[in-house]
Amino acid sequence: MITQQIPHATTISALRTRVRSWRDDRLSVGFVPTMGALHDGHISLVRLAKAQCDRVVTSIFVNPKQFAPGEDLDAYPRTLMDDAEKLTDAKCDLIYLPTPEIMYPEGYSAGVTLKGPALGLESAARPHFFDGVATVVAKLFNQVRPDMAFFGEKDYQQLLVIRQLVKDLDIPVEILAGETGRDRDGLALSSRNAYLDADQRRRAGQLNVILKEFAAALEAGTGHKAAREIAYTAASETFDSVDYIEARCAATLAEPGDGPITQPARVLAAVRLGSTRLIDNRAAKPPA
Numbered sequence: 571m572i573t574q575q576i577p578h579a580t581t582i583s584a585l586r587t588r589v590r591s592w593r594d595d596r597l598s599v600g601f602v603p604t605m606g607a608l609h610d611g612h613i614s615l616v617r618l619a620k621a622q623c624d625r626v627v628t629s630i631f632v633n634p635k636q637f638a639p640g641e642d643l644d645a646y647p648r649t650l651m652d653d654a655e656k657l658t659d660a661k662c663d664l665i666y667l668p669t670p671e672i673m674y675p676e677g678y679s680a681g682v683t684l685k686g687p688a689l690g691l692e693s694a695a696r697p698h699f700f701d702g703v704a705t706v707v708a709k710l711f712n713q714v715r716p717d718m719a720f721f722g723e724k725d726y727q728q729l730l731v732i733r734q735l736v737k738d739l740d741i742p743v744e745i746l747a748g749e750t751g752r753d754r755d756g757l758a759l760s761s762r763n764a765y766l767d768a769d770q771r772r773r774a775g776q777l778n779v780i781l782k783e784f785a786a787a788l789e790a791g792t793g794h795k796a797a798r799e800i801a802y803t804a805a806s807e808t809f810d811s812v813d814y815i816e817a818r819c820a821a822t823l824a825e826p827g828d829g830p831i832t833q834p835a836r837v838l839a840a841v842r843l844g845s846t847r848l849i850d851n852r853a854a855k856p857p858a
Contacts, residue, residue, distance in 0.1 A: 604629060722750060
């Protein structure tokens, strides 16, 4: 457990008491939901929230509903003491630490299911995933009741799913995105990068290169189908397997035609190195 010097809440009532006191003082509230094992990408979201809001809550909760049987729920890194130190340094105002029993008490039966941006890509390999994400985020929004919530662009499809969730359910939260945090070689920061051995870590850095080249080809006017085939071949030669590597409409994740793109796009990929699954994406503009 973290020390008493670090502000934290472990129950919904304690969380709401603290947030209510800020509301009474007419202070705005930002929220950064995480599963812990925090890296610089998470902390950049906390700093972005601090720049936009008077007070910031960060939650740490490894959500079992977004893990399928056989996935890494038990192995997922849990580094609470280190996380708390990073959040304190970033001047987070409150750490929310709900337990599975608080989030999903005995008899719990509700869930949230979305279509639209939740279909395809990630859901093809992990059909359970976005239902779990949407359910836990809806609950966290109801518990924290923030003015703004902050998500990273690394999980781009998830970002669009959360925006759709807020729109469809009339949740009064503004969703803001932070740029993808990257290591020196361009690898997108992820808690799961800790699973990679030295050789896998070296190869992992190529995902960013392949996506940059994919985006550059689209921006130069190469047809979507041709550019995608080149990127897929490069990824297949680099990684143990490729779940997907695709270009999609940046606003809706709809598939473009086979020719040159005509609207802002995102190139997105999910690949595997051993037991580790990596995802990343890059923006692509239509050719001038």
